[in-house]
Amino acid sequence: MSTYSLTHLSDQILLDGLSALLADDRQTAAALLAYIAEVDARKLYLPAACPSMHAYCVRVLHLAEDAAYKRITVARTARRFPVIFAALADGRLHLSAVGLLVPHLTEDSADELIAAASHRSKAEIALLLAQRYPRPDLPTTLHPLPAPALSVELAPGRVAAAPPPTTTVVPLAPQRFALQLTIDQATQDKLVRAQALLRHQLPSGDLVQVVDRALDALLDDLERKKFAATPRPRAGTARSKARNARHIPNDVKRAVHARDGEQCSFVSEDGERCTSRSFLEFDHVDPVALGGQATVDGTRLLCRAHNQFAAECTFGTDFMQARRAQAAMEADVILGLCGLGWSTADARRAVAQSAHLPATTLEKRLVAALAVLCPRSATRCSDGATVAAWAQLAVGPAPTSRKHCVAALSLPLRLPVDFLVEDSS
Numbered sequence: 001m002s003t004y005s006l007t008h009l010s011d012q013i014l015l016d017g018l019s020a021l022l023a024d025d026r027q028t029a030a031a032l033l034a035y036i037a038e039v040d041a042r043k044l045y046l047p048a049a050c051p052s053m054h055a056y057c058v059r060v061l062h063l064a065e066d067a068a069y070k071r072i073t074v075a076r077t078a079r080r081f082p083v084i085f086a087a088l089a090d091g092r093l094h095l096s097a098v099g100l101l102v103p104h105l106t107e108d109s110a111d112e113l114i115a116a117a118s119h120r121s122k123a124e125i126a127l128l129l130a131q132r133y134p135r136p137d138l139p140t141t142l143h144p145l146p147a148p149a150l151s152v153e154l155a156p157g158r159v160a161a162a163p164p165p166t167t168t169v170v171p172l173a174p175q176r177f178a179l180q181l182t183i184d185q186a187t188q189d190k191l192v193r194a195q196a197l198l199r200h201q202l203p204s205g206d207l208v209q210v211v212d213r214a215l216d217a218l219l220d221d222l223e224r225k226k227f228a229a230t231p232r233p234r235a236g237t238a239r240s241k242a243r244n245a246r247h248i249p250n251d252v253k254r255a256v257h258a259r260d261g262e263q264c265s266f267v268s269e270d271g272e273r274c275t276s277r278s279f280l281e282f283d284h285v286d287p288v289a290l291g292g293q294a295t296v297d298g299t300r301l302l303c304r305a306h307n308q309f310a311a312e313c314t315f316g317t318d319f320m321q322a323r324r325a326q327a328a329m330e331a332d333v334i335l336g337l338c339g340l341g342w343s344t345a346d347a348r349r350a351v352a353q354s355a356h357l358p359a360t361t362l363e364k365r366l367v368a369a370l371a372v373l374c375p376r377s378a379t380r381c382s383d384g385a386t387v388a389a390w391a392q393l394a395v396g397p398a399p400t401s402r403k404h405c406v407a408a409l410s411l412p413l414r415l416p417v418d419f420l421v422e423d424s425s
């Protein structure tokens, strides 16, 4: 059996093994840094024909350049403050944490800073340092960049794209952050237009305030769409509640959003709550298929990962994988139908109404949905090949508009229902 195949292990043994290996890894990493620090101090890289410890790490030890830089920096710092070795060995600090602390470590501050940074993420430590060592604000600027190098020549005939510009948010001081980003011409035009339209309220045209107001408007819109937030809430109607068992009324959404605090509500067996605020979804505590109701108590906010995990715990992994594959295929069919010119609402309706038909491939699934969209009273066509070609066109890599399909293939606007239904069986 392969050392790296762990499928035979129980969940608990797997988790215990991971923790034990990580503990070993931290001890080894701390010892490795101690060795790097000592080799560096003795300049043992020089007899190995390396001009620096970094060169030795890269050329002789075959570490990646950035990994070598980080380890040497941490090793040298830990040599000055040996308490860092212990903190790395027992997992209180990670390498990135020490890298962030380095500029601020002194004989007086080391113990206290290391304690404050213990078991903190990189982002949390950056915030902590910004609070203790505030930096001045950056100037707000909007200026064109020099023309970028579109590609980097690696070797004759081999060209790699230049790395994309990065967006960064860096804590500077308490309550102050530096945001740096690169925008395209269209975004720049929107920014300038918003600036111009706001001039009566914001004569200075301050970009920071323009962006702040834009975010306010965006958040209002997103909260309204995702959580049914509104300044004038109305109770859900009996009609909307009765329409669909999976439907969650807006008043329930608002109450659940207020209760769960815009955070995944999943709690582990030992009481840890998931911290995710992204990919949040409303979930029935008891699945609808098992009688779950869309009440406030019967609904919760989960991140997508925990929503899927909860479903797998209830229905089993295989069942949920099959459901997800089916959902992915349906999404492709909707995309294909929209590419042929139908509205998203029509495409969704067709997919829902044809869901009972046995169709195992994307093309057959699409044909089944097309049958719903083309009434029996429509123009009849006996040419099955053109129907298949139309379906093929819709699932192809570049769906075009229905009008273009019709023009290109001389197809009737309506498809032969009899053929379609037979084809999907």
Ligand SMILES: [Zn+2]
Residues within 6 Å of the ligand: 264, 265, 266, 274, 275, 276, 302, 303, 304, 305, 306
């Ligand atoms: Zn979660």
